[in-house]
Amino acid sequence: MKAQVEKVWYWRVALIIGIAIVWHFSSGRLVNPLFISAPLDVLSRLWGLVVNGKLAYHASYTAFHAIAGFALGALAGTVVGITLGRMQRLALILDPFLMGFYSLPKIALAPLFILWFGVGTEMKVLFVAMIVFLLVFLNTYTGVRQVSREQITILRLMQASESQILRKVVLPSAITWMFAGLRLSVPYALIGAIMGEMLASNRGLGYLLSDATAQFDTAGAFAGLMAIIIMAVIFNALVRISERLAMPWKEMESERELSF
């Protein structure tokens, strides 16, 4: 098993090197470097951004926008999801509105958010929060609705009170769904933050990216993209780790032997 994992990693590294080599040799020969730059240029630009502290500066803004928005949206989504999940009638009334809102491309709301909240930090954080809220809310809501009725009945037979049922069955079983929503939200939080920064800002990785392309600085744009990818990988890892800490039984489920 372990040897297999190692092998996979060899292949992954080989793939990256392969792509870099093809990129390196096609740049300037097959394609104009103005469009695709070159891997070494991108790396040196990225390194330059690291050394002069610009990367840390812009990344810290993006991280703040994404994380603050994520936290705000996740909290609101969880609370509203659980509440509506328990209030069937209200949920029924609100259902078409929520679905309509959910189907709307959230980017379309960005200009309104700028109008309402200006071009500052609040706008980005709230924009991210809105996107994350919808995802986490819908997942948590579904989770609460899908709690096993048998498990609830068994607890009722044990004379459990409503609050005990909520604490001992509903919340723990909704947590699985909540985390599904959180995991789904990570890329959207980044999209929201970067989108907001590209539209109206003078800092953040989104600004770095749009600024570089505006100056035909392809190496700078690719360096910005790489920084964004690295940030996304880190965020994903963080959610995964907290998922593992919050739901140890899930880990066990994936580790158990197959049972037929």
Add this chain to the structure above:
Amino acid sequence: MASDDNVTPLRSVQRAVVEFRGVEKRFHVNGTWNIAVEGIDLSVAQGQVVTLVGPSGCGKSTLLNMAAGMFPPSAGRVLYRGEDVVSLNTRVGYMTQQDHLLPWRTVFNNIALPLEIKGLSGAARDQRVRELIHLVGLEGFERYYPSQVSGGMKKRCALARLLAYDPEMLLMDEPFGALDAQMRLSLQVELLRISRQLGKTVLFVTHDLDEAIALAQRCVVFQGRPGRIAEVIEVDLPTERDLVGIRFDARYVQLTQQLWRLMAPELTSMAAQREKQS
């Protein structure tokens, strides 16, 4: 008035814990009405162990569900201590076919759940859980999650949880089905002991015909589709039984034979013919 530890069941209404009167239950499935059970008249007296046997799908679980107040009968009445069961009957403990353990709780914490609900905490709770874990033989598995243990262990965990909340009547739906012979026997012994000592009334669904006789004071035999009571076997064996020794008891053998004949008349007649020929 008969003495308290009477071997034959008392039929008096006042002492019946659970009583089915002309009960029928229909379910609406795929546009047609499916009759699960009909014409059920059965009363279970205080402290009695009554077993229900019959082919799959003959509505035994449906009766248990109605006794637990999951749903009302379509016709007839289901009474608990003389009153109609109209909502969830919290005086019974129900061990269903599926264990319905909480997957996010370890074996230990699943068993502790009913005690937590009762407001028991700390050392008293842990002490009781350890006793129950010892009783069902789950030592060493306290910290495992349900997904990590075998089907038989899950059953034992569910049984321990049922005993933890100490209801006055036990509804059990094939509780010992997935267990090995030794574990099954030791839990059967335990169940009878609990029923005797604490006067627990037990309604017990099983597919094991030996178990159906060995545990019961009365064994109710069902026939399928729609489920009806075909016969009630009064098990006139002593209330205090040795579940190992009883297997060699002439009366026990006779009763199991009777049950086998009821359940599988073709098979038993074939066997009888073969015996005659040889």
